[in-house]
Amino acid sequence: MTTAIYPGSFDPITYGHLDIIKRSSEVFDKVIVGVLKNQTKNPLFEFEERVEMIREVTKDYSNVEIASYHGLLVDFTKEMNADVIVRGIRAVSDFEYELMMAQTNKQLNPNIETMFFATSSRYSFLSSSTVRELAYFDGDITQFVPEYVSEKVYEKVKKMK
Numbered sequence: 001m002t003t004a005i006y007p008g009s010f011d012p013i014t015y016g017h018l019d020i021i022k023r024s025s026e027v028f029d030k031v032i033v034g035v036l037k038n039q040t041k042n043p044l045f046e047f048e049e050r051v052e053m054i055r056e057v058t059k060d061y062s063n064v065e066i067a068s069y070h071g072l073l074v075d076f077t078k079e080m081n082a083d084v085i086v087r088g089i090r091a092v093s094d095f096e097y098e099l100m101m102a103q104t105n106k107q108l109n110p111n112i113e114t115m116f117f118a119t120s121s122r123y124s125f126l127s128s129s130t131v132r133e134l135a136y137f138d139g140d141i142t143q144f145v146p147e148y149v150s151e152k153v154y155e156k157v158k159k160m161k
């Protein structure tokens with residue numbers, strides 16, 4: 001049985017993330033979405049809110065679970081008995097950082113492989129930060145995140161203004 005961890009901040013989860021979750025759930029026996037708790041960045045959504053949104057929009061995937069982590073990703077991966085770390089690559093700009101992380105993690109734990117999923121072309125430009133910014137300026141985010149998430153994002157940015 002192969003278990004994969006898909007780690008990230010998911011602030012908020014987008015169709016780009018969901019695409020990677022769906023595709024990796026078809027490749028691996030189990031996919032654990034690892035939600036980062038100790039963000040140095042100032043997140044738009046509290047950790048619990050991010051988890052709740054992920055739970056709602058992934059509820060139809062029977063082999064997808066959600067877990068939180070803080071500290072080192074390799075430690076979390078080991079703790080969850082996972083074999084693979086999944087990351088998405090959107091552009092060359094993602095690649096440099098992702099390669100460095102994958103090599104560092106391999107050095108820390110040679111038993112864990114990092115596997116990259118190439119973004120689907122229709123989501124290649126999409127990021128959580130784009131969604132946050134668009135929503136803040138009243139742009140249409142409904143094509144980038146599920147309706148459940150877009151409602152929460154609009155609600156949240158409204159409170160910030």
Ligand code: ADP
Nearest residue numbers: 007008009010016017087088089119123126127
């Ligand atoms: P992090 O802060 O760790 O980068 P993110 O939530 O921004 O967390 O992203 C988690 C993972 O999802 C990363 O591997 C990122 O490259 C990938 N990802 C984000 N958006 C997309 C997208 N539109 N298409 C493919 N992969 C994506």
